[in-house]
Amino acid sequence: MNAGRRGFSVSFRLSGILLVIGLCVEAISLFWIHPLAFLSFFVVGGGFLGAGVLLYLSSIIFHPSSTNPNDWHAR
Amino acid sequence: MPGPLAILFVLLGTTIILLVVLQLRAPLTATPAGKILAFLAFCALPILCGFWGLNEHLERSKQTAFCLSCHIMQPYGRSLYADDPMYIPAAHSQNHRIPAEEACYTCHTDYAMYGTIRVKLHGLRHIYVQYFGTPMNPIHLYDPYNNRECLHCHAGARSFENPTHMALLDQIKTNSLSCVSSGCHDTIHNVASIDKVKIWRPQE
Numbered sequence: 001m002n003a004g005r006r007g008f009s010v011s012f013r014l015s016g017i018l019l020v021i022g023l024c025v026e027a028i029s030l031f032w033i034h035p036l037a038f039l040s041f042f043v044v045g046g047g048f049l050g051a052g053v054l055l056y057l058s059s060i061i062f063h064p065s066s067t068n069p070n071d072w073h074a075r
Numbered sequence: 076m077p078g079p080l081a082i083l084f085v086l087l088g089t090t091i092i093l094l095v096v097l098q099l100r101a102p103l104t105a106t107p108a109g110k111i112l113a114f115l116a117f118c119a120l121p122i123l124c125g126f127w128g129l130n131e132h133l134e135r136s137k138q139t140a141f142c143l144s145c146h147i148m149q150p151y152g153r154s155l156y157a158d159d160p161m162y163i164p165a166a167h168s169q170n171h172r173i174p175a176e177e178a179c180y181t182c183h184t185d186y187a188m189y190g191t192i193r194v195k196l197h198g199l200r201h202i203y204v205q206y207f208g209t210p211m212n213p214i215h216l217y218d219p220y221n222n223r224e225c226l227h228c229h230a231g232a233r234s235f236e237n238p239t240h241m242a243l244l245d246q247i248k249t250n251s252l253s254c255v256s257s258g259c260h261d262t263i264h265n266v267a268s269i270d271k272v273k274i275w276r277p278q279e
Binding site: 009012013015016017019020022023024026027029030033034035036037038039041042045046049052053056057060 | 080083084087088090091094095097098101104113114117118121122124125128129131132135136138140141144145198201202205206
């Protein structure tokens with residue numbers, strides 16, 4: 001159970017980091033009108049966003065968390 | 076009223092803030108309401124931002140400035156300012172027969188069903204060739220220019236329905252005679268000689 005929660009926690013945090021990077025890349029790319037801006041949005045930003053969302057979805061599917069908030073504090 | 080881009084930036088900022096808050100306050104996600112909030116922040120909002128951003132980038136890729144941001148396209152952009160009515164792109168752009176800010180896209184899109192998707196895929200090929208391959212020298216269209224793109228606007232127009240066009244209409248519609256063939260409207264971008272042509276400068 002602890003291993004499962006730890007797995008969820010790591011995936012959760014990693015997916016958050018990936019999503020923040022992806023969203024920042026998207027935001028920066030929107031300041032520039034150039035094919036490279038589109039490429040960076042599509043390849044880099046899209047890659048991070050896709051990986052982040054998939055990691056989050058996999059974490060809630062394969063590592064379901066406890067619904068007790070105290071479990072988070074106990075870690 | 077804020078434009079779509081401003082709303083997108085607000086959405087991006089909100090999503091980033093939500094993600095950071097949920098990272099710092101992970102126990103929030105243990106409650107049912109927190110789980111819904113986490114689903115929004117980690118899944119629904121990023122997907123929405125991604126598709127909205129993609130749409131924004133696709134709309135921007137229609138802009139003349141986008142096409143001309145590549146060095147190889149700059150002589151073609153210059154030809155839009157040729158001070159000579161025989162230059163077809165210049166005559167169209169300068170007289171606003173097409174939107175000047177989307178001049179390239181308006182004439183070089185594909186007005187067939189799913190044509191926009193097809194030209195966007197061509198655009199990706201342009202980017203690939205520009206950055207990972209060797210661009211054609213001189214560059215040219217992948218396929219012969221289709222009269223359909225001219226007829227999209229000109230068909231049925233009073234100025235188009237003259238005896239010459241009417242006599243050749245079947246050939247024009249079937250592409251067996253190109254609008255840009257020699258003897259018709261054959262002065263297109265002519266980038267090889269664009270440096271010798273007087274350039275029109277629009278008044279601010």
